[in-house]
Amino acid sequence: MPLIQRVMIVGGTHGNEFTGAYLIKKFEQHPHLVHRASFETITLLANPKAFLAVRRYIDKDLNRCFQQVELQDLTLSSYEDIRAKEINYFFGANGKTPVDAILDIHTTTANMGLTVITDEHPFNLRLAAYLQSINPLVNVYVLPQSEQEYSLPSICKFGCTIEVGAVAQGLLQADLFRQTEALIDTALNYLEQYNQAEILSFDSKLTFYQHHGTIDYPRNESGEIQAMIHPQLHFQDYKSLTPGAPMFLTFDGEAIAYEGASTVYPVFINEAAYYEKGIAMCITQRQQAIF
Incomplete structure (x- = not known):
């Protein structure tokens, strides 16, 4: 190069x-x-x-x-x-x-x-x-x-x-x-x-998080947000999110669980600028490589 x-x-x-x-x-x-x-x-x-x-x-x-x-x-x-x-x-x-x-x-x-x-x-x-x-x-x-x-x-x-x-x-x-x-x-x-x-x-083992998509907030037919990031997930960027773990909390206090098939690592959780983009969080998979 x-x-x-x-x-x-x-x-x-x-x-x-x-x-x-x-x-x-x-x-x-x-x-x-x-x-x-x-x-x-x-x-x-x-x-x-x-x-x-x-x-x-x-x-x-x-x-x-x-x-x-x-x-x-x-x-x-x-x-x-x-x-x-x-x-x-x-x-x-x-x-x-x-x-x-x-x-x-x-x-x-x-x-x-x-x-x-x-x-x-x-x-x-x-x-x-x-x-x-x-x-x-x-x-x-x-x-x-x-x-x-x-x-x-x-x-x-x-x-x-x-x-x-x-x-x-x-x-x-x-x-x-x-x-x-x-x-x-x-x-x-x-x-x-x-x-x-x-x-x-x-000799460094690089730990990195590979992007695998995004998840939006639950919305009604008019596009209005119907739930917030669950308190257990808020500020937990790069932490594991397992199937069945709480992801959102409705305004009535009902937890909505993560329904994926495998453990993921969310990032950009509750990013203020992403509300307009329809993104509640980005989903990643944790990987490693040797350099």
Whole structure:
């Protein structure tokens, strides 16, 4: 694989996720923090208008605007569609200053801790394994390529999304801010070592969570939610959910059990931004690989 020449750190893809946005501002004020000798590091506040408005987006979710068919569709004229085209024009694979790797910082209201979200590309999995070997608290959530192709990091092959929580929307939380900054620093160090062929061999068993679908809230015929996340499941991201275990609780206090055939590991449980997407949680299977 060719050397990494340009890395882009992104924050504020969603305007009310402050950790990434304010890390970008810090890195812009103190560029030495992200400088590495073997590649250029650039920063991007992805959705500045939404950030100023303290909203997830202005017209539509920017992190769903990067499919190639949408980027090439000139009839799409929402603010986020135009912004996606601008980002791709400058930094995409065929852009004016294409980037080789993207580290896209997000926060979630779900109890995801430090999560690295990536696809199944071997380079990205090895980066994730390294991050987990340095910090065993790092969770790795692996999405299929089809689930990634609409997101901002899809404009290049390498890198990952860093998802941190639980953090309320429009709020900074000092401990998770510092942990996210440390994770970015470690990722940049890995890319630097890769370029210099100095990556130390590490015998690491990567534990990761493979995406297997989503579950919506129970709804009536009008589409209105009829139950909440059960208290026993709330904030239990990456914990096992066994068949028959309570999943939802109706407004009348009746428990609704998980009816799957096997144990799963839910993530993004009760994510505030996913109510509009019809997602109560994402379902994963826990797996391991040796690096």
